[in-house]
Amino acid sequence: MVSSLIDIENRRWNAELIRSLFLPFDANTILNIPLSYNLPKGKVIWIGNRKGEFTVRSAYYITLKVIESDEVGESSYGDPRIPLWGKMWLLKIPAKIWIFSWRACMNALPTKLNLNRKGIDTTVSCPICDQEAETIMDALITCDSARQVWDRWVECPVNLSSAHLDVSDIALKILADGTSKDLETFFVTSWSLWYSRNQVVFETNNQTPNQVWNFARRITQDYKEASNLFSCGDGNPSSIEVIIKDNRGETIAALRMPLNGQYPSLETEVIALEKGVLLAKEMELQQIMLETDALTVVQSLLIGNKEGDLEHLLQGISDTLNPFSSWQIKHLKRDCNRVAHELAQLAKFTGTKQVWKGVSPPTVQHLIQLEKV
Incomplete structure (x- = not known):
């Protein structure tokens, strides 16, 4: 059980x-x-x-x-690109760009020349400049429009115009002379160029080099911001801190404790809120104002929407609030909740639960004074 x-x-x-x-x-x-x-x-x-x-x-x-965490299969044995394959799956880029990058390195993109070689009746000229046969290198690297995009990468660690290189050669050189971030920039920008190329072919919509470059930067930034929503921090167990103040703003109780698990920030905020309500109940307070920087939690409690993976925690908070004569909850910006967050970090080092009632712990007093400066 x-x-x-x-x-x-x-x-x-x-x-x-x-x-x-x-x-x-x-x-x-x-x-x-x-x-x-x-x-x-x-x-x-x-x-x-x-x-x-x-x-x-x-x-x-x-x-x-799950696939990302798997090692490269044995079918790649003897392939000089093995180090590249292993590194590619660890890059912080969307899955569709992983797949695109692998296809580009394998010369498996449907360029005009590749389609012609497969027996499809089509011209082989580049749909952008109409001057050279459209190879993968032409589409992504050497076409004049592509060069104008790459010119915006001022910190590129390799010479992209080197002769006799293909996409995998360039990627291997970046892997050797650059960083993971450089490799991400190379593949995301290449995908952006291919996307722009398809817009011309299928939508007759031509983008400027600046638009292509900025689109690639937005993709990288948006993906990393989305990934951070599910990040659980530095690998250590989560910790929480609760501070209770009276109507004059004086600290009358505090709680600091590490948690058993490693939780995303939203779950940690909800647990801290629940512990704060329980501490207020233990102190027999009748009217309370809850403050948190988790806006979604504030909205869920106010409108009674308790669904999803936090349902049991939110319902628990609601049930615990019932005995109070009145309660309110409001959203604070994270900067305004800095004292609680900094004290929560201290709980990681103590490793034990600590509760103060009727007295303000020295660390709280010190941080509150700093906050007022």
Whole structure:
């Protein structure tokens, strides 16, 4: 039974028991499931998205993550590009650009010349400049329009115009002389050039070199920002800090504690909110104002929308709030919540739960003074 793995008294996973029963990967997976203090009845949810509902799209993305962690297969034995294949799957780029990059390195893109060689009745000239036969190198590197795009990469670690090179040769040279970020720039910009080329061929929509270059930069930035939503930080267990102030702004209680698992920032904020409500209840406070920098949590509690993978935590908070004579919740910018976040980091080093009532811990006093400066 799952309940046998829970420390009922402290309402937490029994980490010691779990680690003794399961392999490390499975134990960490269990410990990374946040528990509500109220321990509601179990419910099956899909953790592949925020709604908690299975979709083919979310399953596809999870499968890609599994593939990403796999090693390159033995079929590549003897291939000088093995180091490149291994590095490519670790790049922080969208999956479609991984696939495009591999096809470009394998000369497997449907350029005019490649289509002609497959017996398709088409001209072989470049659809952009109409001067050279459209090879992959022409489409991505040597065409005048492509060169104008690459000219914007002022910190390129290799000479892209070197003769007798193909895409995989260039990628290997970047791998040897540059960084992972350089390799990401090369492949994302190449994809952007190919996308622009297809816009000309199929949509008769021509983009300027600046537009192609900036489009590639936006793709990189958007992907990394989206990835950060699911990032759990530095690999250490998460930690929380709760501060309770009176109506004069004076600290009357605080809680600092490390958590068993490693949670994304949103889950950590929800757990901190729940612990704060429980501490306020323990102190027999009747009217409370909750403050958090998690806007989605504020909205969910205000409108009563408690769905997805945080449903049990949000419902637990709502149930715990019922005995209070009144409560409100408002959103703070992260900068305004800096004291709690900095104290939460200290919990990682102490490794123990600490609670102060009726007195403000020295670290809180010090940080609040700094915040007022």
